[in-house]
Amino acid sequence: MAGGIEEAAEFSVSRHRRVTEFAPRNSEMALTTLTKRRRYVHFMKFVLPLLALGTVAVLVAWPQLAKRHVALPLTFSEVDTAEAALVMNNPRYRGTDAKDQPYVVTADRAIQDPQDKQQVTMDNVQADLTMNNGAWWSLTADTGLYHGGTKLLNLFGNINVYGDNGYQMHGTSAEVNLNTDxxxxxxxxxxxxxxxxIRANGLRIRDKGRVIIFINGVNTTILPGKKRG
Known part of the structure; x- marks a missing residue:
């Protein structure tokens, strides 16, 4: 019986020691956890309004940013890509004038104007004009600008004009109306x-070579023994 009382006493003492040893530790941990939670709550109270304010600012500013983006001008490369020109190798343009006389315009290369589909810039141009009586004229130039609607052919560079009658003329620029010859x-x-x-500072050829007029400072050299036909 005495032994049982001693064991109970020891158990009571041991339990008292455990409570005494662990109680402070649990209190300290709880205090630490509570402190951390308070700090977290304070932190979120500060951060959440900032996040909300930032979101509202983005929503308000986005339409203005979108407008600015749309209004930005395109760069040269973007315009060039969007308005890509059609390049043609060895093009051939056939037509007839007001008198139904045929002509043919050829070139090594032609680049179509993106703004005007009927206008092309050509390299190494040749235009052959034939009259109903069989007479012809042939024109060549380094470059040319041809418009299919107006039938105007502007020639630049080394221009040469040859006729079946033996006439030949040269210059650096000229405009040919393929409709009126x-x-x-x-x-x-x-x-x-x-x-x-003959030399001059201007020239007019009409009716596919039937009329040739030199103007402005005309200088002629008549070969000996030659007579007008």
């Missing part, structure tokens, strides 16, 4: 025929 130049021109040579 007229050629006009206000630059220096020079040419020759069986009669001799």
């Amino acid at each position: 007229e050629l006009a130049s206000d630059e220096k021109v020079w040419g020759q025929s069986d009669l001799g040579m």
